[in-house]
Amino acid sequence: MNRSHPWIPNDDEKIIEKMLAKIGINNVMEMFSDIPKELIIRRKLKVGKGRPLSVMEIERELGSLLEESLELPLNRIFAGGPIAPHYTHPVVDAIISRGELLSAYTPYQPEISQGLLQMLYEYQSAMALLYGVEIVNAGMYDGATALAEASLMAVRIKKLKKIMVPRTLFKEYKQVLKTYLFGHQISLVEYDFDEETGETTAETISQIKAEKPAAVIIDFPANNGAIRLTAPEVIHEAHAAGSLAITFTDPSSLGILKSPGELGADIVVGEGQSLGLPMYGGGMLLGILGIRDDRELIRNLPGRLIGETVDSQGRRGYVMILQTREQHIRRERATSNITTGSSLNSIAALVSLAIKGESGLREDGKKILDNTEKLKSVLKKIDAEITHSKAKHFKNVEFSLQKEIDPRKIQEKTLKEKGLLPFTLYESKLMSCSTEVHTDDDLRVLEISLEEALE
Amino acid sequence: MMEFRQAKWDEKLLFEYKGKEMGNSEIDLPEGVRRVKLPFPNLSELEVLRHFTRLTEMTYGIDVGPVPLGSCTMKYNPRIAAKILQSDKIRNMHPELLKVGEGRGILKMMYDLQEWLKDATGMDACSLQPPAGASGELSGVLMIKSYHIDNGENWRDEMIVPDSAHGSNPASSSMGGFRVIRIQTDDRGNIDLEALKAVSSNRTAGLMLTNPNTLGLFEERILEIAEVVHSYGGLLYYDGANLNGILGISRPGDMGFDIIHLNLHKTFSAPHGGGGPGAGVVCAKGKLASYLPGYIVEKAGGEYILKTPEKSIGSVLSTIGNLPGMVYAYVFLLAYGEDIWKVAVHSTLNTNYFLSLLRDLKGVTLPFGTDRFRKHETVISLKHLTEETGITAEDAAKFLLEKGLHAPTIYFPLIVEEAMMFEFTETESKEVIEIYAEALKELIEASYREPKTLKGLPTATSSRRLDLVRANHPQTMKPSIVYGVRGEGKEV
Numbered sequence: 044m045n046r047s048h049p050w051i052p053n054d055d056e057k058i059i060e061k062m063l064a065k066i067g068i069n070n071v072m073e074m075f076s077d078i079p080k081e082l083i084i085r086r087k088l089k090v091g092k093g094r095p096l097s098v099m100e101i102e103r104e105l106g107s108l109l110e111e112s113l114e115l116p117l118n119r120i121f122a123g124g125p126i127a128p129h130y131t132h133p134v135v136d137a138i139i140s141r142g143e144l145l146s147a148y149t150p151y152q153p154e155i156s157q158g159l160l161q162m163l164y165e166y167q168s169a170m171a172l173l174y175g176v177e178i179v180n181a182g183m184y185d186g187a188t189a190l191a192e193a194s195l196m197a198v199r200i201k202k203l204k205k206i207m208v209p210r211t212l213f214k215e216y217k218q219v220l221k222t223y224l225f226g227h228q229i230s231l232v233e234y235d236f237d238e239e240t241g242e243t244t245a246e247t248i249s250q251i252k253a254e255k256p257a258a259v260i261i262d263f264p265a266n267n268g269a270i271r272l273t274a275p276e277v278i279h280e281a282h283a284a285g286s287l288a289i290t291f292t293d294p295s296s297l298g299i300l301k302s303p304g305e306l307g308a309d310i311v312v313g314e315g316q317s318l319g320l321p322m323y324g325g326g327m328l329l330g331i332l333g334i335r336d337d338r339e340l341i342r343n344l345p346g347r348l349i350g351e352t353v354d355s356q357g358r359r360g361y362v363m364i365l366q367t368r369e370q371h372i373r374r375e376r377a378t379s380n381i382t383t384g385s386s387l388n389s390i391a392a393l394v395s396l397a398i399k400g401e402s403g404l405r406e407d408g409k410k411i412l413d414n415t416e417k418l419k420s421v422l423k424k425i426d427a428e429i430t431h432s433k434a435k436h437f438k439n440v441e442f443s444l445q446k447e448i449d450p451r452k453i454q455e456k457t458l459k460e461k462g463l464l465p466f467t468l469y470e471s472k473l474m475s476c477s478t479e480v481h482t483d484d485d486l487r488v489l490e491i492s493l494e495e496a497l498e
Numbered sequence: 499m500m501e502f503r504q505a506k507w508d509e510k511l512l513f514e515y516k517g518k519e520m521g522n523s524e525i526d527l528p529e530g531v532r533r534v535k536l537p538f539p540n541l542s543e544l545e546v547l548r549h550f551t552r553l554t555e556m557t558y559g560i561d562v563g564p565v566p567l568g569s570c571t572m573k574y575n576p577r578i579a580a581k582i583l584q585s586d587k588i589r590n591m592h593p594e595l596l597k598v599g600e601g602r603g604i605l606k607m608m609y610d611l612q613e614w615l616k617d618a619t620g621m622d623a624c625s626l627q628p629p630a631g632a633s634g635e636l637s638g639v640l641m642i643k644s645y646h647i648d649n650g651e652n653w654r655d656e657m658i659v660p661d662s663a664h665g666s667n668p669a670s671s672s673m674g675g676f677r678v679i680r681i682q683t684d685d686r687g688n689i690d691l692e693a694l695k696a697v698s699s700n701r702t703a704g705l706m707l708t709n710p711n712t713l714g715l716f717e718e719r720i721l722e723i724a725e726v727v728h729s730y731g732g733l734l735y736y737d738g739a740n741l742n743g744i745l746g747i748s749r750p751g752d753m754g755f756d757i758i759h760l761n762l763h764k765t766f767s768a769p770h771g772g773g774g775p776g777a778g779v780v781c782a783k784g785k786l787a788s789y790l791p792g793y794i795v796e797k798a799g800g801e802y803i804l805k806t807p808e809k810s811i812g813s814v815l816s817t818i819g820n821l822p823g824m825v826y827a828y829v830f831l832l833a834y835g836e837d838i839w840k841v842a843v844h845s846t847l848n849t850n851y852f853l854s855l856l857r858d859l860k861g862v863t864l865p866f867g868t869d870r871f872r873k874h875e876t877v878i879s880l881k882h883l884t885e886e887t888g889i890t891a892e893d894a895a896k897f898l899l900e901k902g903l904h905a906p907t908i909y910f911p912l913i914v915e916e917a918m919m920f921e922f923t924e925t926e927s928k929e930v931i932e933i934y935a936e937a938l939k940e941l942i943e944a945s946y947r948e949p950k951t952l953k954g955l956p957t958a959t960s961s962r963r964l965d966l967v968r969a970n971h972p973q974t975m976k977p978s979i980v981y982g983v984r985g986e987g988k989e990v
Binding site for chain 2: 048050051052053054059061066071073076081082083087092094096100101104105114115116117125126128131134136139141142144145147148149150152153154155156157159163167168172179182187188195213216218226228270274275299300301322326336347350355356358361362364365369370371372374376377379380382384386393399400403404405406409412455464467468
């Protein structure tokens with residue numbers, strides 16, 4: 044067999060011979076002689092298409108595979124939830140596809156990684172400004188795992204085994220929280236809101252007092268869109284009960300909403316996809332995790348943290364700091380097992396923020412706010428019952444269809460006939476969203492599509 | 499030897515740019531929740547592009563030169579995958595579309611990938627959800643916990659981890675609520691089998707093992723290890739960070755492992771992106787398959803659907819997983835097909851060739867199983883060099899940077915003093931390895947000749963040696979531009 048693989052520079056009989064001679068052996072398999080014989084596979088693996096494919100063949104293969112996927116333009120997607128259609132600026136793609144960055148490792152050698160380190164430091168700073176705290180780490184996997192890690196921080200600090208979560212928290216997030224908290228048998232207690240206004244009730248307050256949880260999670264704005272005016276009050280009550288206040292906030296709302304840090308949160312969490320990362324089926328995520336300046340919170344913070352310093356000539360530079368919290372040093376006593384995080388996605392979010400600037404972020408926030416009100420009008424027209432209908436909403440709207448009709452069928456129909464995804468199906472409710480990618484015409488198309496499907 | 503000088507832009511922070519002063523329009527929200535100010539500059543597109551282009555020029559990835567960080571498997575990230583990922587058919591895919599079975603092409607790809615990974619590892623089922631290796635580990639640890647609880651054996655609270663293991667293994671065990679029992683490595687670089695027998699009991703939940711281990715050595719008595727752990731009712735977990743050394747040659751499933759994780763961003767060519775996003779996969783055998791996290795793609799009547807395993811531990815991510823990482827792995831396996839064994843052969847060949855070039859190097863030793871062949875990586879010790887010249891593994895790393903070569907992993911594994919851990923992978927050429935070995939020889943000579951000069955390196959990189967004490971000291975630490983500013987009452 045003398046086909047040489049284009050990605051292996053030494054895949055050549057002559058080169059292999061020279062290397063073996065230097066090593067002092069005759070056959071490559073001699074290097075595997077310490078593997079018990081019965082563990083050596085005596086056949087070719089059944090991977091790929093058998094025969095190795097050339098790059099051109101791979102492109103063709105993937106091309107025809109993707110033909111089998113439905114392609115919707117961003118402005119025909121109204122499905123709500125943790126992932127939503129947002130515009131990705133071409134400058135973001137231009138930067139994150141640069142090889143120096145894409146193919147770099149975690150910056151263990153700072154002198155040769157200053158650019159990467161500065162970008163991550165800028166990311167931390169940008170998020171600190173947005174969320175109104177002083178410290179944000181370099182990025183977690185996604186909003187859900189960041190929230191789970193925040194909860195584990197609270198459990199370690201307070202030594203209490205209960206976390207209170209809002210009923211409105213994304214279902215996907217509750218599932219991840221449950222998984223992460225299973226290891227230490229920590230229980231989740233749900234709290235609810237006024238049905239119409241979405242505001243905190245006296246019942247919530249007494250529940251916090253009675254449960255004495257390690258932390259209360261507050262979604263602001265609520266994951267079902269309601270902008271809860273009583274969020275500061277819940278934070279206050281959590282503190283009064285001796286609990287930590289963990290907020291979850293969509294960063295695309297922070298151009299117009301007061302920062303959770305300013306509202307008094309101890310730990311702030313968010314999902315960065317909404318800053319303009321492609322959806323990728325839910326595959327390009329970024330967990331934002333920050334804390335107010337507090338020694339105990341810092342000591343318990345998971346993930347990478349970059350800090351400013353100087354080099355031997357006094358010039359400003361950046362390094363990874365407080366690594367003694369991390370798994371490669373602290374091992375079983377580390378603050379988390381997290382190793383690889385989401386650096387490239389952190390940088391994508393940073394570039395996107397840089398492009399938007401203060402004015403772009405405010406304008407996008409405003410547009411989402413306005414569009415969400417228009418979305419509610421569309422939903423009202425089809426007699427949908429909106430959760431927390433008296434509240435002002437941001438981005439997501441949770442509702443149910445009043446007619447005795449299977450929402451699955453409606454979704455199918457609008458997809459097939461209009462090439463439009465109107466909502467996400469949850470067990471009992473539906474969720475739609477509107478963002479900066481939608482125009483008035485797009486919302487009009489949504490209205491017509493839903494009306495026709497409901498006929 | 500090549501000349502090297504890294505770009506050195508005196509690039510200010512993004513927030514130090516002035517930008518346009520633009521007025522803000524009114525926002526219709528109550529004052530209590532309304533934002534007043536956000537000090538981000540308003541820059542032009544070119545200003546932003548230029549700022550970040552300069553910063554990327556001060557960054558070093560595998561596209562620039564070799565990055566032989568041990569246990570990190572820094573190999574070529576095929577550009578064809580990057581090109582495919584530019585397609586709006588993938589970029590604009592909302593997760594709901596996959597759930598209702600509309601992203602057929604993507605689901606089919608995920609299904610094939612699951613099947614191929616099953617055959618490559620000898621396991622029965624795989625979940626592509628974990629977003630990193632450590633997430634796969636946590637999944638595995640929780641699966642072990644769940645399994646024992648279901649069997650009414652909730653007293654199993656001990657996880658055995660060798661002292662050569664990646665730090666994420668004990669950390670994941672702790673997150674799963676287990677007590678970590680450490681066992682030592684013997685002179686040949688294997689797990690000390692007697693020590694394993696001594697600590698195994700009916701409290702043993704499982705053993706977490708990397709094979710080949712972090713010394714680059716295959717666990718020669720893996721079958722006996724599996725027998726011991728299983729005989730006490732424990733489970734075997736495989737850390738797939740080092741699969742590159744045996745891919746296509748030997749399979750963890752045949753060795754007796756019950757649960758494994760793979761790193762698509764290591765073995766299967768997805769990029770590291772400067773520290774993520776990664777992509778993990780967790781696979782299991784037999785009864786344990788029904789405990790897998792997230793979703794499995796199943797084929798039902800010609801259609802592909804996402805299904806949650808019956809006794810699943812739940813989700814470890816809010817979505818199906820890192821789809822771009824999966825595309826890289828899919829492309830990687832298409833490109834190699836049945837020739838996949840070449841990955842293990844060439845990465846192993848490169849390691850042993852590199853070691854053959856270092857023979858008889860003064861001050862350098864090869865600890866553990868000195869007469870054994872390494873697989874995809876190797877660890878050397880500079881202990882003697884440090885004792886004789888004062889030059890440490892860290893100094894050595896900086897010397898390599900000066901030569902335009904990324905340093906190996908240093909001070910790991912913890913059982914080797916002044917450790918340097920190299921992994922070249924199959925995508926580095928004989929020539930690059932020779933240049934690298936030559937640089938190490940130069941380093942040794944320079945250490946005996948002019949150790950003081952070495953302490954002043956690097957000078958050719960964007961920055962000189964950085965002050966880590968200042969960076970970490972509570973009085974001088976600065977993790978963001980606003981840190982410490984608010985405390986002084988300044989409004990930002």
